[in-house]
Amino acid sequence: MSEDNAAADPAVPFSLAIDAMGGDNAPEIVLGGLERAADRHPGCRFLLVGDEEVLRVALMRFPKAAKICTVRHAPGLVSMEMKPTAALRLRDSSLRVAIDAVARGEAGGVVSAGNSGAMLALAKIVLKTLPGISRPxxxxxxxxxxxxxxxxxxxxxxxxxxxxxxxxxxxxxxxxxxxxxxxxxxxxxxxxxxxxxxxxxxxxxxxxxxxxxxxxxxxxxxxxxxxxxxxxxxxxxxxxxxxxxxxxxxxxxxxxxxxxxxxxxxxxxxxxxxxxxxxxxxxxxxxxxxxxxYNGAVLVGLNGIVVKSHGGADAEGFAAAIDVAMDAVTHGxxxxxxxxxxxxxxxxxxxxxxxxxxxxxxx
Missing domain, CATH: 3.40.718.10 (Isopropylmalate Dehydrogenase)
Incomplete structure (x- = not known):
């Protein structure tokens, strides 16, 4: 589902923002995880961030994921080898756009299987820590x-x-x-x-x-x-x-x-x-x-839920990371x-x- 189609109901919040391009086998593994999440979390909606053209074609193979996702175009990509300082300058990456959505209150949290160092750096700078927490x-x-x-x-x-x-x-x-x-x-x-x-x-x-x-x-x-x-x-x-x-x-x-x-x-x-x-x-x-x-580590202590999936996780593993994020959001x-x-x-x-x-x- 595109953002244009979702605009008819702008009051519906996104449970999570998903970095569709992060990880060793993205976006197929990410979409496979969302296919499983559709059954586990009925009624939830996800903001799927990444290359729109690539995702539209890939979503044809994952009909359940297509029904629960809104695609947001983000042409940039944070590679697994990219240094955090370089990732901070890449404002149109799927990882940055997904974290920005959490910072703006559009999504309750973000899940990514991408570059760990870049994710930690972006999350700390964009979301910032909770009052009273010195380090996440x-x-x-x-x-x-x-x-x-x-x-x-x-x-x-x-x-x-x-x-x-x-x-x-x-x-x-x-x-x-x-x-x-x-x-x-x-x-x-x-x-x-x-x-x-x-x-x-x-x-x-x-x-x-x-x-x-x-x-x-x-x-x-x-x-x-x-x-x-x-x-x-x-x-x-x-x-x-x-x-x-x-x-x-x-x-x-x-x-x-x-x-x-x-x-x-x-x-x-x-x-x-x-x-x-x-x-x-x-x-x-x-x-x-x-x-x-046990896939899915949460960066706790931030103004938003941030979950890091293992870069080499399969679809079931990525679905588990989504489960962790949903638990963190749902149970406050x-x-x-x-x-x-x-x-x-x-x-x-x-x-x-x-x-x-x-x-x-x-x-």
């Missing part, structure tokens, strides 16, 4: 033995001070409430040990601040790397460097486990027969830890963050008080 953070859901767990920051901020970590805890709680539906998520600070004297000064100060805040009843304390997959807490808070390393390590461990299982079951005739016996259970496990289910994640920020007096802690936070302490 990347948050995503991961599997654990007790259910899903929210983890942040996953790479938006390489180094963080005490104030950032407390803010991440606030945003992580709001994310878990909105996306996981948890009434009172448990929160943990990722550390090298669970003892109170472990870690550096910024971690200890952040823990003290959370214990003295309205989040005290939900604050578990320090958690270690193995607690992420154990599901010890519902939210795991850390800096972007550590979070990104932990995320990639976990992804690699899952791939290794899958590879080793395939090798074991292909060893001989007996192991192949054994595979037939346990196949139903393995299929269930594969569904449970399928990375497509930003309203929850604002409400909690109004209760947390500890956020007055200045960055100057924690400028030595990067120096390791008693570990």
């Amino acid at each position: 953070a990347l948050a995503a859901v991961n599997p654990s033995a007790r259910g899903d767990v929210v983890m942040l920051d996953l790479g938006a901020n390489i180094s963080c001070d005490t104030r950032n970590l407390v803010e991440f805890a606030v945003m992580g709680e709001a994310f878990a409430k909105a996306v996981l539906g948890l009434p009172a998520p448990r929160i943990g600070l990722l550390n090298v040990g669970v003892e109170e004297l472990k870690g550096d000064e910024r971690l200890r100060l952040a823990a003290d601040a959370l214990r003295d805040s309205p989040l005290a009843a939900q604050f578990h304390g320090f958690v270690e790397g193995h607690d992420i997959t154990a599901g010890t807490t519902d939210v795991v808070v850390t800096d972007g460097f550590t979070g990104n390393v932990a995320l990639k390590t976990g992804e690699g461990a899952l791939k290794l486990a899958s590879l080793l299982l395939r090798r074991v079951f292909r060893t001989n005739l007996l192991t192949r027969l054994g595979y037939l016996l346990v196949r139903p259970g393995l299929e269930r496990m594969r569904e449970w830890i399928d990375p497509r289910r 994640i930003n309203e929850k963050i604002r409400a909690r920020l109004g209760q947390i007096a500890t956020l007055t802690l200045s960055s100057d008080e924690t400028q030595g936070a990067a120096v390791p302490a008693d570990v």
Whole structure:
């Protein structure tokens, strides 16, 4: 559906703006994801941003997506290799036009599988942070033995001070409430040990601040790397460097486990027969830890919902990213963050008080 056709009902807002040209296999994967979203989110409308001529032809193969989308022409393209500074100057790119739509209040959020650095830079400059938030953070859901767990920051901020970590805890709680539906998520600070004297000064100060805040009843304390997959807490808070390393390590461990299982079951005739016996259970496990289910990281802390899909995601993975964005919009994640920020007096802690936070302490 073109913008001309949509103009008959200008009062209808767009649930999300979709960057149709971002990702390794755009726009086909994006449209395939929207085809699935049409069934999952009936009644919603999406602003599809990209090369209009390309999209009109492609939409002929995705009739369900065509019915729920309004196409907005954006001839520019932010390549996966483009530097953020160059992307900022490209005002007619599909990514920029989609984010601009959120800034103008035309759409509740944006989803893109495009250039991560460019998306983060554009989102922070165009949308800006919520009042009381010094830095946004990347948050995503991961599997654990007790259910899903929210983890942040996953790479938006390489180094963080005490104030950032407390803010991440606030945003992580709001994310878990909105996306996981948890009434009172448990929160943990990722550390090298669970003892109170472990870690550096910024971690200890952040823990003290959370214990003295309205989040005290939900604050578990320090958690270690193995607690992420154990599901010890519902939210795991850390800096972007550590979070990104932990995320990639976990992804690699899952791939290794899958590879080793395939090798074991292909060893001989007996192991192949054994595979037939346990196949139903393995299929269930594969569904449970399928990375497509967990696709979609939210850049929380901005004046608008911004969701980053993996660049190599398939249609099902992109649909999952849309699901995450819709949950964040529908359940008012930003309203929850604002409400909690109004209760947390500890956020007055200045960055100057924690400028030595990067120096390791008693570990």
